[in-house]
Amino acid sequence: MxxxxxxxxxxxxxxxxxxxxxxxxxxxxxxxxxxxxxxxxxxxxxxxxxxxxxxxxxxxxxxxxxxxxxxxxxxxxxxxxxxxxxxxxxxxxxxxxxxxxxxxxxxxxxxxxxxxxxxxxxxxxxxxxxxxxxxxxxxxxxxxxxxxxxxxxxxxxxxxxxxxxxxxxxxxxxxxxxxxxxxxxxxxxxxxxxxxxxxxxxxxxxxxxxxxxxxxxxxxxxxxxxxxxxxxxxxxxxxxxxxxxxxxxxxxxxxxxxxxxxxxxxxxxxxxxxxxxxxxxxxxxxxxxxxxxxxxxxxxxxxxxxxxxxxxxxxxxLNQLAALTAHYACNGCNHLCESTLDRRVAIAEQLRYLMYYECYGKTDRARELYRTIPATAREFSDSELDQACRVCPQGIDIPARLRRAREVLA
Ligand code: SF4
CATH class of the missing domain: 3.20.20.100 (NADP-dependent oxidoreductase domain)
Structure with a gap:
């Protein structure tokens, strides 16, 4: 690097x-x-x-x-x-x-x-x-x-x-x-x-x-x-x-x-x-x-x-890479997606720990950090994340990525 x-x-x-x-x-x-x-x-x-x-x-x-x-x-x-x-x-x-x-x-x-x-x-x-x-x-x-x-x-x-x-x-x-x-x-x-x-x-x-x-x-x-x-x-x-x-x-x-x-x-x-x-x-x-x-x-x-x-x-x-993989790269702008919800869902935090797992190979650390998020802030339904997906500038399929985080980190 x-x-x-x-x-x-x-x-x-x-x-x-x-x-x-x-x-x-x-x-x-x-x-x-x-x-x-x-x-x-x-x-x-x-x-x-x-x-x-x-x-x-x-x-x-x-x-x-x-x-x-x-x-x-x-x-x-x-x-x-x-x-x-x-x-x-x-x-x-x-x-x-x-x-x-x-x-x-x-x-x-x-x-x-x-x-x-x-x-x-x-x-x-x-x-x-x-x-x-x-x-x-x-x-x-x-x-x-x-x-x-x-x-x-x-x-x-x-x-x-x-x-x-x-x-x-x-x-x-x-x-x-x-x-x-x-x-x-x-x-x-x-x-x-x-x-x-x-x-x-x-x-x-x-x-x-x-x-x-x-x-x-x-x-x-x-x-x-x-x-x-x-x-x-x-x-x-x-x-x-x-x-x-x-x-x-x-x-x-x-x-x-x-x-x-x-x-x-x-x-x-x-x-x-x-x-x-x-x-x-x-x-x-x-x-x-x-x-x-x-x-x-x-x-x-x-x-x-x-x-x-x-x-x-x-x-x-690099520009091409940014464009073609944007939907997997969370920018951490959680004031956009999380503010569409009536309650706290830790979207950016979960996606960050998923990145630690998928990209950095930090399996244990990612799991430890994921588990520090209150259970209620990890729960979600697809429908409540509809609006969050709409405002995401990266076009991330947020429910799919949060499900993936739960699957590998919970
Ligand atoms: S709006 Fe999209 S890119 Fe920004 S924190 Fe939320 S999921 Fe990540």
Whole structure:
């Protein structure tokens, strides 16, 4: 799966709204007796970027944070070897020194594996660590950062994200002030959120206005380029100096369906081409890529180092693939389909776990996650999903896909 550039810090000024929010929040943290940040975010961020740069992984400005980010990071929600994880080591050696994890990944095992990994490399400073908490409360998020640090065996995170948010209230002042407080305390260098489903556009537009958000991790791939509202939201965030991180860049559907387009390229595999297509969008600072084998590390690193861009023919094939397999690729826009129902049916969530099962081979994890959905939110009748199917921009046969999810995951 799939980068380039130089190592200077950004001299771009922050947006006025953002700057005044930060000024106010830091001032209130100071007046609350919070200690000044104990490290230089720029210097520490540069250190990890330099490692990447030396190895040929390009970097880009990370919004207006003042640091550069390698264009590829390792996502770690897959099963990691607790003693010696080959994928992490191979990534590190190749210059992929930014790791993305979460309290929920592997029910904590991801954190523990990374903790052990830190002892096997050049120490904490040589790695960038992003972690996330799915708590919906300020106190829960506060607790989450401490838990994450403890599990990772570190005093601080580089980036702390509110995980998978879909509620605009998560960008209310108390949450943004928490981010500033955690930064002032030195618990995290940067603060932001990730979002999988629904409200992504609204969340991004709100974040661009409120300030206080350094980074957003969101679902973005070759299937989304025609989405005007999403593009405008990306523009707004980019202008506001928010560092944008893309995930789910493979836009996966079951492999036999991908074969509908016999992807041909002299330079790239299909997976690499999908990464390249995201990197072609310079508003995106970096891709978080989950690589569950050394083979994928090799493939993605090669794509990241390659200076070649996709040809028109390669882009055309990706567009064809997007069009021909749209009806199997849920975009996570659940505010469209789920809002047609009188009660909650977790359509996007079930389809996401079905994707984990069908496309990522994460059988156990997909089943575990599927079973966390309340039984009532998994039940449905074909007739009540009629309207949901009508509004689905992907043309997904939602009842058929939910039946498939039940068949393999329940
Ligand atoms: S089923 Fe369709 S409308 Fe619902 S989240 Fe998926 S792509 Fe969006």
């Amino acid at each position: 799939a980068r380039r550039s130089d190592l200077e810090t950004s001299s771009k000024p922050r947006q006025a709204g953002r700057r005044s929010f930060l000024k106010g929040a830091v001032a209130s943290a100071a007046s609350a007796g919070v200690a000044a940040m104990p490290f230089s975010t720029v210097a520490a961020g540069q250190a990890t970027s330099q490692l990447a740069q030396k190895s040929g992984i390009p970097s880009r400005e990370f919004g207006n944070t003042g640091i550069r980010v390698p264009i590829m990071q390792l996502g770690t929600s897959q099963r990691l070897d607790q003693r010696y994880d080959k994928v992490m080591h191979r990534c590190f050696k190749a210059g992929v020194t930014w790791f993305d994890t979460a309290l929920s990944y592997g029910w904590g095992s991801s954190h523990r594996a990374i903790k052990n990994f830190i002892t096997q490399v050049d120490g904490r400073e040589s790695l960038w660590l992003t972690s996330k908490s799915g708590s919906g409360s300020v106190s829960g998020l506060r607790k989450g950062v401490d838990e994450a640090c403890e599990e990772l065996g570190t005093d601080y995170l580089d980036l702390y994200l509110m995980h998978g948010i879909d509620d605009l209230r998560m960008l209310d002042p108390q949450y943004l002030a928490l981010g500033e407080k955690l930064k002032a305390e030195g618990k995290t260098k940067f603060f932001g959120f990730s979002c999988h489903d629904g409200n992504v556009v609204e969340l991004m537009n709100k974040a661009a206005k409120t300030g206080g958000i350094d980074a957003i991790l969101f679902r973005y791939n070759f299937r989304r380029y025609g989405d005007l509202a999403l593009n405008r939201a990306i523009d707004a965030c980019h202008r506001a100096g928010i560092g944008l991180l893309a995930m789910k860049t493979q836009g996966s559907v079951p492999r036999d369906l991908e074969a509908v387009v016999d992807f041909r390229s002299e330079d790239f595999t299909l997976g690499q081409a999908k990464l390249k297509s995201v990197w072609a969008d310079e508003r995106i600072a970096s891709i978080v890529s989950e690589m569950d084998s050394v083979k994928y590390v090799r493939e993605n690193v090669a794509a990241a180092r390659s200076e070649k861009s996709l040809t028109a023919e390669e882009s055309h094939q």
